[in-house]
Amino acid sequence: MLFSLAANITLAQSFKEEKWATRLKFQRKKETVTNLQFYFHDTLSGKNPSAVRVAEATETEKSPTLFGVIMMADDPLTETPDPNSKLLGRAQGLYGSAGQQEMGLIMAMNFGFIDGIYNGSSISLLGKNSAMHLVREMPIVGGTGLFRLARGYAIAQTHWIDFTTGDAIVGYNVTVVH
Numbered sequence: 463m464l465f466s467l468a469a470n471i472t473l474a475q476s477f478k479e480e481k482w483a484t485r486l487k488f489q490r491k492k493e494t495v496t497n498l499q500f501y502f503h504d505t506l507s508g509k510n511p512s513a514v515r516v517a518e519a520t521e522t523e524k525s526p527t528l529f530g531v532i533m534m535a536d537d538p539l540t541e542t543p544d545p546n547s548k549l550l551g552r553a554q555g556l557y558g559s560a561g562q563q564e565m566g567l568i569m570a571m572n573f574g575f576i577d578g579i580y581n582g583s584s585i586s587l588l589g590k591n592s593a594m595h596l597v598r599e600m601p602i603v604g605g606t607g608l609f610r611l612a613r614g615y616a617i618a619q620t621h622w623i624d625f626t627t628g629d630a631i632v633g634y635n636v637t638v639v640h
Contacts, residue, residue: 496609498585498636500539500550502618507627512537516556527565532558539573543621543631551575551584557591567591569600573636583607585638587616596620602638614638 505512512535519530534556541548555571569591574584584607589600597619605612616636623630 493639496638496640498634498638500541500634500636501543501547501621502553502630502632502634503538503540503545504535504628504630504632505537506533507624507629522559525559525562527561527563528559529562530559532556535571539575539634543633545631548577550577551580555587560590564592565594567593580608583609585609585612585614585636591618593620602636605638605640609638609640612638612640 503512506514513533515531516534517532518528522528522530535553537553538545538549539551539553541550551574553571553573555569557567557569557571560566560568567590569587569589571587572584573587575581584605585602586604587600588603591600592598597617600616600618602612602614602616614637616634619633619635621631621633
């Protein structure tokens with residue numbers, strides 16, 4: 463026990479001496495809370511899909527939840543559910559089916575915006591998407607540009623889905639603190 467305590471003290475002391483790590487003084491400034499509302503268009507079918515299967519397990523096709531499939535996406539984000547409405551940005555990243563009992567997608571997505579003052583800014587979503595639930599919540603874990611150091615949550619609600627093709631339009635209501 464004494465050895466463990468001594469090792470921890472030595473480790474703590476050595477951290478203070480590292481030249482590659484600098485502790486910064488943090489001045490708490492007023493934070494901004496931004497609410498974003500947009501639609502995510504995930505198209506798996508047709509001549510120009512926005513999401514494609516890049517990997518799968520040998521048992522994926524036998525699974526009712528497609529357990530083991532990995533998809534890469536470059537999906538448009540629009541102002542309304544109409545695919546021809548104003549383009550606000552793109553959702554780029556990957557998602558995979560991680561649930562054996564229910565459809566549970568693990569999503570790692572970057573929502574990059576191209577409109578107005580948010581042009582060039584992005585937010586990062588990383589978490590479980592229980593896709594068959596009407597409403598689901600996922601964490602926002604970071605951001606860039608105006609959303610630097612962002613944290614928050616996204617509420618997703620399926621607006622439309624074609625169960626034959628997998629094509630879907632999902633409404634997102636995102637609250638970001640930055």
